[in-house]
Amino acid sequence: MLGRTLLWASEKPRVQRFVTEGKLTRSVVDRFVAGEELEDAIRAIKDLNAKKVGGILDLLGEGVTDPRGAEAAAAEYLRSINRIEATGIDTTVSVKLTQLGLAFDKGRCIDHLRVLAAEAQAVGTSVEIDMEQADYVTDTIEVYRVLRSDYPSLRLALQAYLRRTPADLESMKEVPPRIRLVKGAYSEPPEIAFQKTKEIDGQYRYLTDWLFAHGDDPGIATHDSSLIHHAKQAAERANKPLDCFEIQMLYGIRRELQQQLAQQGYRVRVYVPFGSAWYPYLMRRMAERPANLRFFLRALVRD
Ligand SMILES: Cc1cc2nc3c(=O)[nH]c(=O)nc-3n(C[C@H](O)[C@H](O)[C@H](O)COP(=O)(O)OP(=O)(O)OC[C@H]3O[C@@H](n4cnc5c(N)ncnc54)[C@H](O)[C@@H]3O)c2cc1C
Numbered sequence: 001m002l003g004r005t006l007l008w009a010s011e012k013p014r015v016q017r018f019v020t021e022g023k024l025t026r027s028v029v030d031r032f033v034a035g036e037e038l039e040d041a042i043r044a045i046k047d048l049n050a051k052k053v054g055g056i057l058d059l060l061g062e063g064v065t066d067p068r069g070a071e072a073a074a075a076e077y078l079r080s081i082n083r084i085e086a087t088g089i090d091t092t093v094s095v096k097l098t099q100l101g102l103a104f105d106k107g108r109c110i111d112h113l114r115v116l117a118a119e120a121q122a123v124g125t126s127v128e129i130d131m132e133q134a135d136y137v138t139d140t141i142e143v144y145r146v147l148r149s150d151y152p153s154l155r156l157a158l159q160a161y162l163r164r165t166p167a168d169l170e171s172m173k174e175v176p177p178r179i180r181l182v183k184g185a186y187s188e189p190p191e192i193a194f195q196k197t198k199e200i201d202g203q204y205r206y207l208t209d210w211l212f213a214h215g216d217d218p219g220i221a222t223h224d225s226s227l228i229h230h231a232k233q234a235a236e237r238a239n240k241p242l243d244c245f246e247i248q249m250l251y252g253i254r255r256e257l258q259q260q261l262a263q264q265g266y267r268v269r270v271y272v273p274f275g276s277a278w279y280p281y282l283m284r285r286m287a288e289r290p291a292n293l294r295f296f297l298r299a300l301v302r303d
Helices: 002-009 013-020 026-032 036-052 067-087 106-122 132-149 165-170 197-214 225-237 256-261 279-287 290-302
Strands: 052-058 091-095 128-130 155-159 179-182 219-222 246-250 267-274
Touching: 002 279, 026 279, 036 052, 036 067, 036 179, 036 267, 052 067, 067 091, 067 106, 091 106, 091 267, 106 128, 128 132, 132 155, 155 165, 165 197, 179 197, 197 225, 219 225, 246 256, 256 267, 279 290
Parallel strands: 052 091, 052 267, 091 128, 128 155, 155 179, 179 219, 219 246, 246 267
Antiparallel strands: none
16 A cells, blocks of 8 residues: 555656655665766766676666657767776666657657667667556567667566566567566556566566576566575576576665675676656655665654
8 A cells, every 4th residue: 555655656746846855865865876977876886896796777767758858868878878888887778768758759769779779789788678657568568679689688677567478478489588577666457467466476486487488588687585596496497507597686775685696606787776867766666665665754854
């Protein structure tokens, strides 16, 4: 219930103004966001790289409603890719398609993403596509399909809570899809999304097995120890080496586990968001865990 309220609040501009212009302390934001500037994120990724953990660089922002906003986001991503080359950091780049104009001009969004994927490939990195609210799933998958043959390292996030995801994967089977598997972070109705933890986790396990059988370089994006264990076992059962898949987590969450896994020889990447548009991202993180909300409320009261 509380989680749903927070997810509702994450999409409401008036609540956003109240929180962002209110007394929210920087410390809460800092726990989950690397900073406002690209250089803050680069520093955070350098620290991760020193611990054998890769990065997934994310410019915060979503739901862009005009072409200039999409151009600006694409330009900032290009600048980021150039800085990745200049600094030699180990990171991919993650993009929300509504940031590149998916909601109002799919063709232009594809053009933007094509440029980013080409530039990333040229400097030896790759682009990942975040998955957003259910209304965008069909179009997001279509954009991935259009570009995947030209940019095979492109990775697409799919959500285990959606009932449709097994069918979506089956429909991509002819060329092994490169997927980041997540539980799903938005508030979706029961007709289209599982609501119970047991059902979501059950589907996550099923999809993990599917990806080990038919996918390319599965990205297991979760902080859930039992699901990570399941993926490790799936690799073992398939007689594959420890680094045949990637474990992905979010900046500021389960840092010790991230390092432990990297030390054990697993490939680990951490999603590192930066920028000033942190509000919806932060609210989704609050919704995932009551303890985060307590931390957040304590900071509000302390100010
Ligand atoms: C790399 C990465 C990329 C993602 N990309 C997308 C995307 O494109 N689209 C999308 O819808 N979702 C995305 N997500 C979010 C995802 O859908 C989940 O909402 C989020 O990962 C929480 O689910 P969980 O699998 O970690 O399991 P949970 O059951 O939520 O958590 C398992 C355990 O992890 C720890 N934990 C989890 N979340 C938190 C938190 N916020 N703070 C502190 N501890 C926590 C707790 O110990 C908890 O018991 C992404 C997640 C990751 C890790």
